[in-house]
Amino acid sequence: MVPHLEQDAYIGCREIVRKSLSQKSLKDKSIDIIMSSLSEKTYKQYDSCLRNWYNYSKNYGIDYLKPTVSDIINFLASIYENGAQYGTINSHKSAVSLYLPTYLGTSYLRDERINRFMKGVFRLRPTAPKYDLTWDPGIVLRYLSKKWPNDSLDLESLSKKLSTLLALVTAHRVQTLTLIKLNNINIIENAEVLIKIPDPIKTLRLNSTQPLLKLPFFDQNPNICPARCLISYINKTRSLRSGDHNNLFISYRRPHSKLSSQRLSHWIKDTLKQSGLDTTMFSTHSTRHAATSKASSLGISLDIIRKTAGWSTLSSVFARFYNREIVIDHKNQFAQAILSCTSNTTLD
Structure with missing residues (x-):
């Protein structure tokens, strides 16, 4: 030895x-x-x-x-x-x-x-996909639409509603959502909400771009409008923030401290369960799979899906090989498509 x-x-x-x-x-x-x-x-x-x-x-x-x-x-x-x-x-x-x-x-x-x-x-021993099927985001969105109006919800319900809406309409990881800071939120009245994420994320690579989350004002159904829900959450938590507490998500219980990725994941998973989904089969991360799969089935382009979900490396490679710029989702097509799918209840 x-x-x-x-x-x-x-x-x-x-x-x-x-x-x-x-x-x-x-x-x-x-x-x-x-x-x-x-x-x-x-x-x-x-x-x-x-x-x-x-x-x-x-x-x-x-x-x-x-x-x-x-x-x-x-x-x-x-x-x-x-x-x-x-x-x-x-x-x-x-x-x-x-x-x-x-x-x-x-x-x-x-x-x-x-x-x-x-x-x-x-x-x-080939790697098998974690999910053989996925769920329709409309199942969860219909459940969340009943949580209305936002201003009358208790903090726990509003917190879980917002976190789940953000997970679905941005298709980003929970870690990215916990990095949202109030000073990086730009509310463009009656248009959209832009959220910059300057902090390092899990998929950060050299020369990669940082996420820019876009939330539309979804007038077709204000009950599940992510922008309005975000504004309501900021207003409800404003008096609960102490000192220079700048993180968007805080605990709904005292002392209302900064939220960990694990706790935010529990919020979303609890919402999925309350919506009727089998959370022994579908984890919190399944929101990413469900949203991108649904967007693809609704005809959203692969470039927009990659850009929205933060797959910047794949998107840049795709654009480089085909010698054209990455499509920017100016009209929030991804989020609009996800929010509009409440009429379908089937599993994909």
Whole structure:
């Protein structure tokens, strides 16, 4: 066995990455900047994967900081033998990739043996879509239309109504919705509400554009108008905000603190359940799938769907290959289409 492996306890994902980088003659400040390229959530996500890698290395006498490509493949094969699916195995590969290029070089990421192994896993255990079918947003919208007028709703009902409407008409992740700040909301009276999201989001990439959420004033059915619901929520919560509390969503219970992504997700999931959907089958994230699927079935262009849902990388690639600009949804076609589908009750 490698001596230091017997002495060292598992020190965590962040510490392993730092230890690896420190062996490349980098100064502490340089290491800090490199490590800032990854979010705290990423470190937490990969921590269990690296713990498995550390234990495997220790059991087989491998220096976990200086393995061979064969060592890595054998490790991934052990994860496969334990019944793991492609996504889990790929997460372990990505976790190890956080620091191994500093030792093996960038060729590790392009090693043909690694690529072939992952292709083999995919063929043997292909990734299946989470949902074989999805639900019609009209089911939820009809439920929300009964929550009216907005100004007469209690804060809990109004909070859950607004969060669910935003999830449907923007098709964005819950994390993006929790980043909405009051000072980034621009209300254009009787036209639309524009919401800028300057904070880093999960899908942020170099040279990618930040989300710009657009909420229409839906005059055909004010009961489910996202813009009016947003204004009502801001007015109702104005006196509950203390100090420089600038986040849009706050807890409906005292002390009305800033809302986490997990709590906002619970709000939306509770609304789906109250609407009659089976939340053991459909999670909060299914709003994204349901909204984009419905928009596509209603004839909304793929460019607009990608732009609305924040799939900026796919949209830019599509536009580049076809040598034309990305279509901008000036008329809120995506949101208008979703809000107009209340007459259909079937599952797609």
